Amino acid sequence: MKKISMIVGMVLIGCGTTFSQELSLNQAKQHAKENNKRIKQASLQLDAANEVTKQIKPSYFPNVSAGAFLSRFNDYLVDEKIGSANLPVYDGTPANLPNATEFAYFPGANVQAQEGLSTAYVTAIQPLYLGGQIRKGVALSKVGVEVNELQLQLTEEQVELETERFYWNLISLKEKQQTLSEYETLINALKKDVQAAYDAGLVNKSDVLKVDLELNNVASNKLQLENGIQLAKMAMAQHIGVQYTESFEVSDSAIEVQDPSLYFRDHKESLVIRKEYTMLNKAVDAEELQRKIEFGKLQPSLSLGLTGMYHNIGEQDNYLGVGFVALSVPITDWWSGSHKLSESKIKTEIAETNLADKSELLQLEMQQKFNNLTQSYYQVEVAKTSVQQANENARIEKDNFDSGIISTSDLLEAQLLAQQAKDQLTEATTVYMIRRAEYLAATAQY
Numbered sequence: 491m492k493k494i495s496m497i498v499g500m501v502l503i504g505c506g507t508t509f510s511q512e513l514s515l516n517q518a519k520q521h522a523k524e525n526n527k528r529i530k531q532a533s534l535q536l537d538a539a540n541e542v543t544k545q546i547k548p549s550y551f552p553n554v555s556a557g558a559f560l561s562r563f564n565d566y567l568v569d570e571k572i573g574s575a576n577l578p579v580y581d582g583t584p585a586n587l588p589n590a591t592e593f594a595y596f597p598g599a600n601v602q603a604q605e606g607l608s609t610a611y612v613t614a615i616q617p618l619y620l621g622g623q624i625r626k627g628v629a630l631s632k633v634g635v636e637v638n639e640l641q642l643q644l645t646e647e648q649v650e651l652e653t654e655r656f657y658w659n660l661i662s663l664k665e666k667q668q669t670l671s672e673y674e675t676l677i678n679a680l681k682k683d684v685q686a687a688y689d690a691g692l693v694n695k696s697d698v699l700k701v702d703l704e705l706n707n708v709a710s711n712k713l714q715l716e717n718g719i720q721l722a723k724m725a726m727a728q729h730i731g732v733q734y735t736e737s738f739e740v741s742d743s744a745i746e747v748q749d750p751s752l753y754f755r756d757h758k759e760s761l762v763i764r765k766e767y768t769m770l771n772k773a774v775d776a777e778e779l780q781r782k783i784e785f786g787k788l789q790p791s792l793s794l795g796l797t798g799m800y801h802n803i804g805e806q807d808n809y810l811g812v813g814f815v816a817l818s819v820p821i822t823d824w825w826s827g828s829h830k831l832s833e834s835k836i837k838t839e840i841a842e843t844n845l846a847d848k849s850e851l852l853q854l855e856m857q858q859k860f861n862n863l864t865q866s867y868y869q870v871e872v873a874k875t876s877v878q879q880a881n882e883n884a885r886i887e888k889d890n891f892d893s894g895i896i897s898t899s900d901l902l903e904a905q906l907l908a909q910q911a912k913d914q915l916t917e918a919t920t921v922y923m924i925r926r927a928e929y930l931a932a933t934a935q936y
Contacts, residue, residue, distance in 0.1 A: 518653050519653050522650065523646055532646075546627050549627070550624060554612070558611075610799070612797070614795065617791070629779055640772070651927055653729065655927075656725060656730075657726065660726060661745075662920035666916055670708065673908075680898075684697050684701050704906075750860065753935070760934050761853055767848075776841075777840075795816060863922070863925040877912055881911075883904050
C-alpha cells in the first residue's frame with residue numbers, strides 16, 4: 491500500500507468563490523455528480539418524462555371546451571315588402587270573415603329584421619370507455635419515467651467511473667514525475683563523481699558528456715511530463731465541473747492491489763441487478779403497452795357529454811341545455827389498425843430478442859472485465875519483481891563503478907533500467923485500479 495499526497499486549489503464554476511482543500515477521489519466524484527453536464531442533461535430528460543405523465547393524467551377527467559360566435563350580415567336576413575290592401579274588419583265571429591261588409595285600408599309596409607347572430611356554448615365530455623387507451627397511456631408514460639430514472643443513475647455511475655480513470659491517470663503521471671525526480675538526483679550525484687574522476691584523470695571527457703546527455707534527456711522528459719500533467723488536470727477539472735487553476739491538484743489516495751477473487755461476483759446474479767438489464771426489460775414492457783394502446787384504438791368508445799348553449803336572434807335571448815351519450819365504433823380503421831397491431835407485436839418480439847441478446851453480451855462483458863482485472867493483477871506482481879531485480883542490479887553496478895570495474899555507460903544503463911521498472915510498476919498499478927473499478931461497475935458493485 492502507498493499514499494501519494496498532493497494539494498488542491500479550485501474555483502467552482504458558476505459560484506465565483508475560491509476555496510482550497512485536498513480533493514480526494516470521493517470528493518472528485520461528488521463534484522462530478524453535482525456539476526457534470528451529462529448528468530445535468532440526464533436529469534433534465536427525467537424532468538421532461540415526468541411532464542409527459544402529467545400531460546396524460548387529465549385525460550381521466552371531463553374535457554371541457556367553450557366557444558362563442560358573433561356575426562353581422564351585410565343585409566337584413568329578413569327583408570320583405572308588404573303591399574297595400576283592404577283588410578276585412580273582424581267582428582269577433584270567425585264565420586263572418588268571408589262575408590265581411592266593412593273593410594279597413596292597409597297602406598303597405600317594409601319588413602326588415604335580423605342583422606346578426608350571437609351564439610355561445612360550453613361543452614363537457616367525459617370519456618367512459620376508450621378501450622383502455624388512457625390507462626395504458628399513463629402506464630407507458632410511467633415506464634418512460636422509470637427508464638429515465640435508470641438512465642440518470644447509469645449516467646452517474648458512468649461519470650463516476652470516468653472520474654476514477656481521470657484520477658488514477660493523474661496519480662500515475664505524478665508518480666512518474668516523482669520517479670523521474672529521484673532519477674535526476676541520482677544522475678546529478680553521478681555527475682559529481684564522474685567530474686571528480688575526470689578532474690583526477692581517471693576517466694575520459696566522453697564519460698562526462700554521457701552524463702550531461704542523460705541530464706538533457708531527463709530535462710526533456712520532465713517537460714513532457716509537466717505538460718501531460720497539466721492537460722490531465724484540465725481534463726479532470728472539466729469533467730468534474732470545476733474551474734481549472736494552476737493550483738488544481740488531487741489529494742491522498744491509497745492504492746491496494748488485492749487478488750481479483752476478492753471482488754468476484756456470480757455474473758448471472760449480477761446481470762439481474764444491472765441497470766442496463768432493467769432498462770432492456772422496460773423496453774419490452776413499453777412495446778407491450780404500445781401494442782395494447784393500438785388494440786384499444788380499434789375498440790368502440792363511449793362518452794357522456796353535456797352542452798349549454800346561448801343564442802341571441804334579434805332581440806330574443808335563448809338558452810338551451812343538451813345532454814348526450816356518444817358511441818363511436820371504428821369500422822374503416824380496422825384495416826390499417828390491424829396492421830399497426832401486427833407491427834406492435836413484431837416490435838415487442840424485437841425488444842424481447844434484443845433483451846436476450848444484450849443479456850448475453852452483458853455477461854460476456856463481465857467476464858472480459860474480470861479477465862482484464864486478473865491480467866492486470868499479475869502484471870503488477872511481475873512489475874514488482876522487475877523493480878526488485880532492477881534495483882538490485884543498479885546497486886551492484888554502482889558498486890562495480892565505484893570499484894572501477896564497469897564504465898559510466900554501464901552504470902547509466904543500470905540506473906535507467908531501474909527508473910523504467912518503477913514507471914512500469916506505476917503504470918501496472920494504475921491499470922489495476924482502473925480495471926478494478928470497471929469490474930465493480932460491470933457487476934453492479936460500484
